[in-house]
Amino acid sequence: MTAAFVFPGQGSQAVGMGKALAEAFAPARAVFDEVDAALGEKLTATMWDGPADKLTLTENAQPALMAVSVAVMRVLEAEAGVDIKRDAKFVAGHSLGEYSALAAAGAFSITDAAKLLRIRGSAMQKAVPVGTGAMAALLGLELEAASAVAAEAAQGEVCQAANDNGGGQVVVSGNKSAVERAVEIAKAKGAKRAMMLQVSAPFHCALMQPAADAMAEALGKTNIKVPAVPVVANVLAQPISDPKEIVKRLVEQVTGTVRWRECAAYMAGQGVTTFYELGAGKVLTGLLKRIADGATGTPIGTPDDVAAFKAKRS
Template sequence: MRAFIFPGQGSQAVGMGKALAESSSTAREVFQEVDHALEQNLFKLMCEGPEDELTLTENAQPAIMANAIATLRVMEKEGGKSLEDLCTYVAGHSLGEYTALCAAGAFDLTTTAQLLKLRGQSMQKAVPVGEGGMAALLGADKKKASSLANSAAQGDVCTIANDNDPTQVVISGHMAAIERAIALVKEHEIKRGILLPVSAPFHCSLMQPAAEAMEEALDEANILPPSVPLFANVTADMVSDTDEIRRLLVDQVTGTVRWRESVINLSEAGVEQFVEFGGKVLGGMVKRINKEVETKSLISRDDIDSFLASI
């Protein structure tokens, strides 16, 4: 049994998608549709930069999605099979959840691009730059991270944003609390705390204004039942009902990304192979969660050809 998984923010890089577009009209069509949907030349930014502009949340989110969907579409066309022929479940990390839903036909590509553009803009506007932050806790499990966050809060917001794998948890909240948390890591038997280069504190209660903006947009969006079930970030469980998908996407803006539990639950559901599209970060997390499963990362045309030859 196989799951297709889709990366979150941080997977962007100048040059992303360029080689794939040069070798495939299918990929070029995806990038052109996203550019048209957003009324901007996002693909040129993806290919040429500048990096600081590509890294902006409102650009990075639709860019990462477009790159992953282009990779998937090339694979489907080259393989002559649809997603549901090749996998049993989909999942995505944070914004990757939108990509997963697009891949499974719940959203069309134009809607996905527009929702992610709005999501990025709303998240950026929710908290003034410098007031919020995030930190990766290395050598921390969820229990240690939760204890640290509670100690560091001191009246501010400081909470678990991403439970990524048994060795890495990300916290989010007011910058003062995040800085206190980094200073306290040793007291909580955590190896290291690293301040992340992000412009907003994602997946915490400070993102409530963004959640409200997404609720309004998702109420108007057309959502179809996905062709295969999604394992959702905030529940770490499968969902196919469109009303529940809509609700969970709103909850996800302020809620914890329960990636570690999602992978455990996917494994228990029978998944033995995880295939990541357009990135290679999630595969490493998956292996740290469950060493027994197989992981593949599809980025280049060679990766796609190799995967198709193996199935």
């Protein structure tokens, strides 16, 4: 087993995502119907018809992205005979994608994943008043240098590395004034580019503690099983399978750094040579090329992608 299934995070959403899958495949329709039922609303209407700003709302984007990812997984199982336990060494996801990975591997039901991500998205949005927090991308600095920039910029406020995406791309998160300082310090310290991001809240930093508390409560009431294959946890960059540890790490992930570079490097170091990105977009596929030398990344999110995957396997 030299493959891993990986699942995208927020920012990969686009109006229309998953629609062609639903039209082409009954297993995909079943996933979208289950998500709509779990949330008591037609999230699929927003996913397929927009408006884009409604889909981008964190409380909608998170369950929507999970729905597309798990729909792809179910289609691959039905159409291409994929068995995650047999065909994948690991699963992993970027931020909310960790929930998609766990749902795909059977650790929780689609209904529970949708409800958890609705709570997570809503709690992350409410944790910090709009305009108080911010995030910025620092390009051309590795994690250690970016963390030093964040520490210098904090000046008594919150500023920390939120995402270590690999290829010299680190995102910092925290109080808006501190993040603005980080952009200027990063430029002075040789970053190729440093820019504020259009986000609705400062994710993956200490300001998200109220959301972490909400997730601890919600996850504590959720039935979590041992996943079919280990999930490489964002906050550890190590594989975990124990349900109690899964809860602990998902709670930590709300305020902790998404160590994506290390997650991908760990999987590559364990012999993974093929990464399949299941769901919307191909952000992770692009990042993987910069992290894991010689590994191939293949995004699967449309009926054509499914057909190409099947053709390769036959």
